[in-house]
Amino acid sequence: MCGIVGAIADRDVVPVLIEGLKRLEYRGYDSAGIAVINDRDVRRVRRTGRVSEMADAAAAEGFDASLGIGHTRWATHGGVTEANAHPHISHGVALVHNGIIENHEEQRERLRALGYVFESQTDTEVIAHLMHYHLKQGGDDLLAALQHVVKELTGAYALAVISRAEPERMVCARMGCPLLVGIGEGENFIASDVSAIVQATRKVIFLEEGDTAEVTRESVRVFGADDQPAQREVHVSDVSLASLELGPYRHFMQKEIHEQPRAIADTIEAAVENGFSPALFGDKAGSVFEDIEGVQILACGTSYYAGMTARYWIEAISGLPCNVEIASEYRYRAAYANPKHLVVTISQSGETLDTMEALKYAKLLGHAHTLSICNVPESAIPRASELVCYTRAGAEIGVASTKAFTTQLAALFQLAVVLGKIRGMVDAEEEATYLEALRHLPGSVQHALNLEPQIVAWAERFAPKQNALFLGRGVHYPIALEGALKLKEISYIHAEAYPAGELKHGPLALVDAAMPVVVIAPNDALLEKVKSNMQEVRARGGELFVFADQDSNFSESEGVHVIRTPRHTGVLSPIVHTIPVQMLAYHTALARGTDVDKPRNLAKSVTVE
Template sequence: MCGIVGAIADRDVVPVLIEGLKRLEYRGYDSAGIAVLDGDDVRRVRRTGRVAEMEAAAQAQGFQARIGIGHTRWATHGGVTEANAHPHISYGELALVHNGIIENHDEQRARLQQLGYAFESQTDTEVIAHLIHHYQAQGMDLLVAVQTAVRELTGAYAIAVVSKREPGRVIAARMGCPLLVGLGEGENFVASDVSAIVQATRRVIFLEEGDTAEVGRDGVRVFDALGAQVEREVHLSDVSLSSLELGPYRHFMQKEIHEQPRAIADTIEAVMDNSAFAPALFGAAAEALLRDIEGVQILACGTSYYAGLTARYWIEAIAGLPCTVEIASEYRYRKAVANPRHLVVTISQSGETLDTMEALKYAKSLGHERTLSICNVPESAIPRASRLVYYTRAGAEIGVASTKAFTTQLVALFTLAATVAKLQGRLTPGQESEYLDALRHLPGSVQHALNLEPQIVAWAERFAPKQHALFLGRGVHYPIALEGALKLKEISYIHAEAYPAGELKHGPLALVDAAMPVVVIAPNDSLLEKVKSNMQEVRARGGELFVFTDEDSQFGPSEGVHVIRAPRHVGVLSPVVHAIPVQLLAYHAALARGTDVDKPRNLAKSVTVE
């Protein structure tokens, strides 16, 4: 959830470090710092708050160096203080930055205190710095000291280390948290995300579990968990600088909402090119793995979990297979009953979500060999650990609140449902043609929904002074209500909850009064009349309704009932279209309340801690 960048070059790397931290700020941002080797000194500057505050301090202190590391922090151990900010330094000789959580830090802290180490912070990270220094003081070189120290750590980590004893290299290591090496000409880099170094290079090596890397100006060596030198593939990243810039938009969230027609078109391109739901879309082994599955188990967190809940309706209705959806952090801690003939689907925007990755490992330990990842980041950890993969091609998503990643996940999951149905003989040629046509027209329907923005802005002004909101949906649109409530509370800080509309009378109706706006997802489907009845229950209690419906739903606004109509009902893919208005409502409500839309308090983009 934090960000790492490191560099070694024949030029001043301080601007590289600071620019990298700015691009990583969406991952974690309650403090930032850099440490550099300047002659015989380890120099450090840290500040709570945003990277800009740390940058000003670094400029005021004249920071320049040819080797250094930097970090943006999202607090886990210890509060938001300068003492807890990274980098951490041991004995003025060694500086370290760290993502992740060390579970045995108390045990290691006690051991190191007995060895004479004094701790200045409340963090688990300082333990790693002192432990590496301890082994270096015993005569080990920095690489061996790091390799020895990490073998004694329990938990997840990505670290980068510099030492004034060995000023010609940065040592990096990872276990459970993403870390990569960037390759330049006469300079090399370390980062937790390629966006941090894309201004300098697009050639990257993704470190694997247990790897350590020695990064010098003229070369890089990578070692596996056993200490053997290995060759890791060099990838050319497709992340562009333009995708990381705001352009004409006020916030990345707004930009990413409006990028959804293109993101969806890119995600379904291979389907359209084939003019068929082909198993090869999911990998070379897909036909053999998918043809005779007996059910589907979906594991995910947050917004990806809501995408999975939507997919359950599609998989059961279209493919005729039982589907269960579980929060990954819960699944991994219960005694699950495994059926090896079930397909395990993990969903993660980043491909590095720790709870989802650990849930996948647990599923595999139970005997699940049929595994599929739906992910937005090529070569990330979860796709690499899965037999099959479908990349969503949403492009870089910077805003903490997920938008285009969610709708492209829905498209990928619908494609999976149709493909499995076809393999199992449950999809007729006529149905396949109908579904392909629906996908083909989906980007246009999403664009029509985006055109509702001016009407939604007016609604947002009414939401801005509210403290609570209720979202309702039925059937396949209930997960969209969940997603709408999540978006609103994430970025506007308005408390919001979602319920199946039919559950309203079983408790939530007690909350309804004139001060509680009720948002209803009410497309023109088979459940519309049921939803209308639920809306009457709200009006009878004085509640104010805000209804997202379809152009052909044949009901309009009235006293206490506000209605915005999306384009005509688009059938089975309606949840994708109805996700757009709730995203826009959350965005504009947050804008009206003056919150930090792209960087909401207490949250981070890539959740790589438990």
Template sequence: MCGIVGAIADRDVVPVLIEGLKRLEYRGYDSAGIAIVGPGAADQGAEASADVRRVRRTGRVAEMESAAASEAFSAGLGIGHTRWATHGGVTEHNAHPHISHGVALVHNGIIENHEAQRERLRALGYSFESQTDTEVIAHLIHHYLTQGDDLLQALQRAVKELEGAYALAVVSRQEPDRMVCARMGCPLLVGLGEGENFIASDVSAIIQATRRVIFLEEGDTAEVTREGVRVFAADDVEVKRDVHVSDVSLASLELGPYRHFMQKEIHEQPRAIADTIEAIMDCGGFSPELFGADAAHVLRNIDGLQILACGTSYYAGLTARYWFEAMTGLPCTVEIASEYRYRKVVANPNQLIVTISQSGETLDTMEALKYAKSLGHDKTLSICNVPESAIPRASRLVFYTRAGAEIGVASTKAFTTQLVALFALTATVAKAQGKLSPEQEAELLDALRHLPGSVQHALNLEPQVAVWSERFAPKQHALFLGRGIHYPIALEGALKLKEISYIHAEAYPAGELKHGPLALVDAEMPVVVIAPNDSLLEKVKSNIQEVRARGGEMYVFTDADSHFSESEGVHVIRTPRHVGILSPIVHAIPVQLLAYHAALARGTDVDKPRNLAKSVTVE
């Protein structure tokens, strides 16, 4: 959940580090820091030791940038970090980089055996200034340097003693012409330039300098100099890793005319959905080729689906369950990845295990996938937005959504494109198993073609939703209701509202209202209802009457053809004509807009909500 960037060049790398950290700030923004190595650094007032200078600040990267400028930071080698706090509070002492006797280090992840290592290192004479697990690694590397190892060897020995997950970047005053790095469980890549090279936890951090990247694999260590890169596998044997050319565009990382990235990404959904659908059309429809070379054999022979995901991706999975069981006649279970990995599971190797992750690096989802594979599941499929990320690489089959870079912490376009991907998977399985006729396939493809237009129509409701948000701003609590396939959209709406506006919100199946939540309803508890014109509409209307009888204020998202009328205490916004089976995707739009505008009205930091970060690479 933190961000790493490093650079070595014949030019000043400080601007590269700071620009990279700004692009990584969505991964963590409790504190930020950089460390540089270069001749004469000690003469310029080094903070820790000769030739190593460091600046750290709590808060945003901009505060650290100002401090670095005031201290005239400049060097050809450096590392940087933006932090989401795990071990230890949000203080400057806990901020990265950490330094041990001229060794500077930044770290993403969690070291599970840090307490035992801390006691061992204290016995060796090391003292600690922070509460972090990271400082242990810096001391451990220095310990091996004192035994005659060079920096790479010291790193390789140190990581063999670490338990947990990490991405590490290390520099040392003793070796000012290289940096070294390591990866286990957390993403890390190397960027290749001309006479300069880079490391980062995300390609967005270095895209201004290079598009050529090497994705390090589990257990890899690497040595990075101005002249080149050497990569070593877990057994410390040098290996070759493929070079990839990133297709991330700088434009996708810029805010443009929007106030926030969340707003930008909400409005990018018609294009993102259309691009994801294009992949389906390019394959001539619901073809197994969408998911991989051997997908035809796999999908034809599965007898059920097990979806593993977290947060918003979990709600996408809950929606897909309705589609999958209705269209294929096969069972589908959906489980929170962090729960699945810690219980004794009754394995069914004929199930398809589907993992969903925007980043492809969600730790709990990755570990759940590993656990499933350890139980004998070899039919695995990943739905992901980031090519070459960890979870797709560990999966037999993969579908990449085409949402583009998503910077806002609250997921929007990733969610709707995941739904498109899950719908395509459902239809493909149904077709592969002889349960989808050519006529039915044609109807579903036609519905997909019209989906981006329907989403755009839903976006056009923004002014009406913004008016509602002013009423929500002073509230402290809200309820969201939905029935059937729209219940997960109510869950997603509640999540969005609470994570960026800090209004406590909960979602329930509308039929469950009278089994407890109705006790909370009064004039100060707004109730949002997802009420499309489907077979459950009349049931939802009855639930609305239950709320009105208790003085509750209703905010109803319905369809143009639902014959819903406003009345005292019942406010109605009509989305486009009911789009049938794809209705959940369209109804996701207004709840996203409601959350966004409520947050605006309350003055919260929309893109960087407190206590959260974009990529969850820790437990």
């Protein structure tokens, strides 16, 4: 991973590739590269760092070609080195890859036995050598070789391949990772995101699961998972309206889960460019924030869990006391009001009635300073608030909130750091560390999305269950709550979440072989405590499903299933660990046949009490 672009034309495609990669930078990445076919030879340039550095190198080396592919990579297998950057080449075959190949080690040993030498630590280089191997076996048919290769891969992939032996075409394949073909006049394109090719065409074909395709200057041929020709509809994409179209996805919830790297990147863009400034929350924010002595968060549902997470950040980073309340409860009690406390309301729609009424009640009690975190410009709650931060998640169609939640978390983290700076709790070195974590966040989320094939297997085990338990500790406890909420609202499985330390104070009585227990277990200061809580579950015959970091030192065993993300993302770990629990809920609902986007009894914008 993380971004793909390819082009074949009668003109120089190098500028198209470079521009496409720049448009994919929002996904987060640590290296970039392009490969082109020129005079029946493969030329490649790769660089760690920014796309601009790679582009400068390509210009210095005089890159010019009518066929090429490009990639931005966020490291998963192997470190951030030029040798691990894409494209990868094997004997004149160049390819780029998004996703994770789960059986790469098995294939690597097989290829080594056949005499292939590996130059990188990546799973992707395995695919390049497999392409060359099948070309040797069956002649120079690039498409046939790709169709053979994908049948030997286990995992998720979007692939684009070119060969010096066939300079008049490129081929591609998709399984689990988005990939589309762009249709031009006498030129055609491939990309992982329409934004990468919008400068060249708006006509696109969204490849479906298992598809392969052959792309030449004049034609596009698509083949289904059975390798038979398949008809795929041509869409005219309007990027500003893309959030209203399903594209290659089965449901809006699935689409919105996969849009999170972009949504988060858009939400944090100003902070990444200009640092943690009060201006992120409005022109008056600086003077308001200097005047406050605490924070009161009001929200409902998923937004309430975002507020619970923010409490940990705000108190730890800024040193301000923070209280979080369900809006529908706050508005009906004799609440204590301190005019020096900032009231923060969180709402995706900006029209949530309980939250709007709680805001009115807070003002009536004497709260002078209010901030709205919202996804819909000019909606009711922002209009009623002194300060506003828009999350820039884009339209969220699915009832179960996904990208709205993670962008709320991103906005709330920025609030915590800004308050910390104003209060002198965050020095320049700490601010730089937080900023670096924020820059890497979209890439971390993208990697979490690539865990989807493993989560699908878990979902099959969850589908027949009637109950589930979610556990987390510290700042990850609200993520356990969010996971339980997602599962219950779209799969209709009863699910509860507890702080893991509370397990022995009652919930342990529910644990048996029929109760799956999901554990959020990042490699943080509470990891050993979480491991102890897991032992309590196993001792009662419970089956554990653990979301852990790569270095959490868990091993699978009977009754203990583990899915790992490759990096512990520190203070922003709750956002990354949200992605797997969203996907678990989605795929469990799919397996149970429920209406994912429109779960029974629920509405997207709750405008009634």
